[in-house]
Amino acid sequence: MISKEHIIKRFISYVTIDTQSDPNSETTPSTKKQWDLANKLAEELKSIGMQEVTIDENAYIMATLPSNVKHEVPVIGFISHFDTSPDFTGANVKPQIIDKYNGKNIVLKKKENIVLSPDYFEDLHQYKGQTLITTDGTTLLGADDKAGICEIVSAMEYLINHPEIKHGKIRVGFTPDEEIGRGAHKFDVNKFGADWAYTMDGSQIGELEYENFNAAGAVVTVKGKSVHPGYAKGKMINSLYIAQEFINSLPRIETPEHTEGYQGFFHLHDVNGNVEQTMLKYIIRDHDKKHFEARKEVMVKLTNELNSQYGREIISIEIKDQYFNMKEQIEPVMHIVNIAEKAMKELDITPIIKPIRGGTDGSQLSYMGLPCPNIFAGGHNFHGRYEYVPVESMIKATEVICKIAELTAKRK
Numbered sequence: 001m002i003s004k005e006h007i008i009k010r011f012i013s014y015v016t017i018d019t020q021s022d023p024n025s026e027t028t029p030s031t032k033k034q035w036d037l038a039n040k041l042a043e044e045l046k047s048i049g050m051q052e053v054t055i056d057e058n059a060y061i062m063a064t065l066p067s068n069v070k071h072e073v074p075v076i077g078f079i080s081h082f083d084t085s086p087d088f089t090g091a092n093v094k095p096q097i098i099d100k101y102n103g104k105n106i107v108l109k110k111k112e113n114i115v116l117s118p119d120y121f122e123d124l125h126q127y128k129g130q131t132l133i134t135t136d137g138t139t140l141l142g143a144d145d146k147a148g149i150c151e152i153v154s155a156m157e158y159l160i161n162h163p164e165i166k167h168g169k170i171r172v173g174f175t176p177d178e179e180i181g182r183g184a185h186k187f188d189v190n191k192f193g194a195d196w197a198y199t200m201d202g203s204q205i206g207e208l209e210y211e212n213f214n215a216a217g218a219v220v221t222v223k224g225k226s227v228h229p230g231y232a233k234g235k236m237i238n239s240l241y242i243a244q245e246f247i248n249s250l251p252r253i254e255t256p257e258h259t260e261g262y263q264g265f266f267h268l269h270d271v272n273g274n275v276e277q278t279m280l281k282y283i284i285r286d287h288d289k290k291h292f293e294a295r296k297e298v299m300v301k302l303t304n305e306l307n308s309q310y311g312r313e314i315i316s317i318e319i320k321d322q323y324f325n326m327k328e329q330i331e332p333v334m335h336i337v338n339i340a341e342k343a344m345k346e347l348d349i350t351p352i353i354k355p356i357r358g359g360t361d362g363s364q365l366s367y368m369g370l371p372c373p374n375i376f377a378g379g380h381n382f383h384g385r386y387e388y389v390p391v392e393s394m395i396k397a398t399e400v401i402c403k404i405a406e407l408t409a410k411r412k
Helices: 004-015 036-047 122-127 142-161 239-249 290-311 325-331 335-346 362-366 391-410
Strands: 051-055 061-065 076-081 097-098 106-109 115-118 132-134 168-177 194-204 205-210 213-224 265-273 277-286 315-323 374-376 388-390
Touching: 004 132, 004 142, 036 051, 036 061, 036 142, 036 168, 036 239, 061 142, 076 142, 076 391, 097 106, 097 239, 115 325, 142 168, 142 391, 194 205, 194 315, 194 325, 194 335, 194 362, 194 391, 205 213, 205 277, 213 239, 213 290, 239 265, 239 277, 239 290, 277 290, 290 315, 315 362, 325 362, 335 391, 374 391, 388 391
Parallel strands: 076 168, 076 194, 194 374
Antiparallel strands: 051 061, 061 168, 097 132, 106 115, 132 388, 205 374, 213 277, 213 315, 265 277
16 A cells, blocks of 8 residues: 555655746756756655666656566556646745645635635545645645656555566656646657656546647737827837737637637737737647647738738738647557556546646657557646645556556556
8 A cells, every 4th residue: 555644755855846947948958946856856766776767968867667577568658747837936835735625615825815715626525535735825836747756756666665566667757848848859769668658647536638739839929110109190000909909809719718628729828018019929729630720720811811901011920839639649559548547447446538638748759659648647726826636646646557557567
């Protein structure tokens, strides 16, 4: 049985190290502070008895648990990322442990009236009686994806200490910069050497995902002309108003706050401007490849229409693809999903097979030749002050890893 206290201690040792990534940096990792946890993880893997532990010049960590069976078994991998989101501060994380959660409001910061409430976050209801780890309301927690790292390390340690559990060769990998879309960019798939892998980067217990968004980023630049407002008639072009026109011309209900399931969206996440120039930054998401391409075309068409309306090239747009739906790469090898599903069922976990409304390292790795579905890590409300993780979910995720290893070794 995996110790709750051991899981809590390990997890807290990770989340109290600030590893926030930076999308504006061109280095890998994007922030020097990611090295603090990366180096700790490399040493910890060695200390629990993992072999072939490496950490490269970009902070990618890999390690091996050798097979303990004589017959040939596929090499499987487990992958998580150690950076945290730039959306909310990850400095000075002060986790709070809520033992035997009573199902009521959790006061994170009394002075500022910051409350984690089941009335708003309804998922809390399913964890009544369990042990929760929350923030203190001033930072994110970092369960995305330090819960995944904790589970992988704990599972490897458990397998090392329990050689009666038979398994093939297992590779583990920890990556920087996943939160800014670069986690797989410098991942050496050949060096990793697995037949397939799983990212431990999902949310609630039971999640098992092999579909994700097709993703692109768009930068819309509106050029204006600044003239003294007292003499501006017929001369001034206010880029802010034209940018507003662009924003209002996209479907208002096709945004993150109005969509779910397989529905795609346009998401305006940054605006920076003045009369002379305004820049809009969007992300474009859709599970369906045709709809994804159509969304990009909608933005290009709107740009052309506004330029035509104003009689000059006043707006420019740059669209860059970021990642694609891994479903195309996973469906030919669906047995890897079936193994994970069977592992959950044998542990009395109800599998929740659904599309990811986002992406993981696995989506890019799948297109790099490493099929890589996603499994729950247990956390909720990622990227903000209301993030929390049930300890029991982390224990179950750890058990799923061990069970997948065991089932893979039994395959004929």
